Amino acid sequence: MVQVPDISRFAHVTDWVFDLDNTLYPHHTNLFSQVDARMTAYVSELLALSREKARELQKTLYREYGTTLNGLMNLYGIDPDDFLMKVHDIDYSWLKPDPVLGAAIHQLPGRRFIFTNGDRTHAERAARQLGILDHFDDIFDIVAADLTPKPAPAPYEKFTSLHSIIGTNAVMFEDLARNLAVPKKMGMTTVLVVPNNFEPVFSEIWESDPDEEDDVDYVTDDLAGFLTRIVTASR
The missing domain is CATH 3.40.50.1000 (HAD superfamily/HAD-like)
Structure with missing residues (x-):
């Protein structure tokens, strides 16, 4: 391999x-898991969904639109700057x-x-x-x-x-x-x-x-x- x-x-x-x-x-540093979790939280808050439903939708958007952001912009017209700021507010x-x-x-x-x-x-x-x-x-x-x-x-x-x-x-x-x-x-x-x-x-x-x-x-x-x-x- x-x-x-x-x-x-x-x-x-x-x-x-x-x-x-x-x-x-x-x-293995698992840094992106923080971003992933924040994206789930963003979707949950935006659409008033449970964490489980928000994560399911998040992954659907990823598959169909290339990124969660792209999917949220296309379907819900979100502010990309707000999304990027919130999901990258992580511990480096x-x-x-x-x-x-x-x-x-x-x-x-x-x-x-x-x-x-x-x-x-x-x-x-x-x-x-x-x-x-x-x-x-x-x-x-x-x-x-x-x-x-x-x-x-x-x-x-x-x-x-x-x-x-x-x-x-x-x-x-x-x-x-x-x-x-x-x-x-x-x-x-x-x-x-x-x-x-x-x-x-x-x-x-x-x-x-x-x-x-x-x-x-x-x-x-x-x-x-x-x-x-x-x-x-x-x-």
């Missing part, structure tokens, strides 16, 4: 693109600094980006807590994407156009295979980041991507180690 990178596949890369949640920080101390990851990202040749369905403030707080924020050239968030989430093609097209990224010269790291389909079509090398000691049952069934296997070039449960191998071989 976890693969050693073929260094020749990365020698030409000039742009390194990283998802944030469960990618730049590991799944759960994240521990990762100097090995930071060193590897810092040494990658070319530009480095965070591309997230979350907002910039959340990305900055999480990356700062990890000790890696200063190693990135820019953060492309859900607001920059006109509130259209991955895996829709539009945010990828806007992101690559904004930064003049040529797909064949880029690599994207993601924890959801469905979010690698468009980058793969653009010519990017794709890397799926899975939890350490990955088991297929780690996620709920609605998060699995059995139809997206062909869009994944590499799989790793150790992002820092994967990048370190690339950096070391390129010296």
Whole structure:
């Protein structure tokens, strides 16, 4: 499941693109569970639903609209700024600094980006807590994407156009295979980041991507180690 990178596949890369949640920080930190719980609470309060019913609807929106936010905007016309502020009001101390990851990202040749369905403030707080924020050239968030989430093609097209990224010269790291389909079509090398000691049952069934296997070039449960191998071989 976890693969050693073929260094020749990365020698030409000039742009390194990283998802944030469960990618730049590991799944086992469970940071996103706080965001998930706050989204459930938001839906519950908005629609006067029990927690159980709110969570059921939240997951339905996620499946059908790509993000809970997108679904709530389309169906209920909510204020996205209010939603993003409330669901990202979390405790970032759960994240521990990762100097090995930071060193590897810092040494990658070319530009480095965070591309997230979350907002910039959340990305900055999480990356700062990890000790890696200063190693990135820019953060492309859900607001920059006109509130259209991955895996829709539009945010990828806007992101690559904004930064003049040529797909064949880029690599994207993601924890959801469905979010690698468009980058793969653009010519990017794709890397799926899975939890350490990955088991297929780690996620709920609605998060699995059995139809997206062909869009994944590499799989790793150790992002820092994967990048370190690339950096070391390129010296």
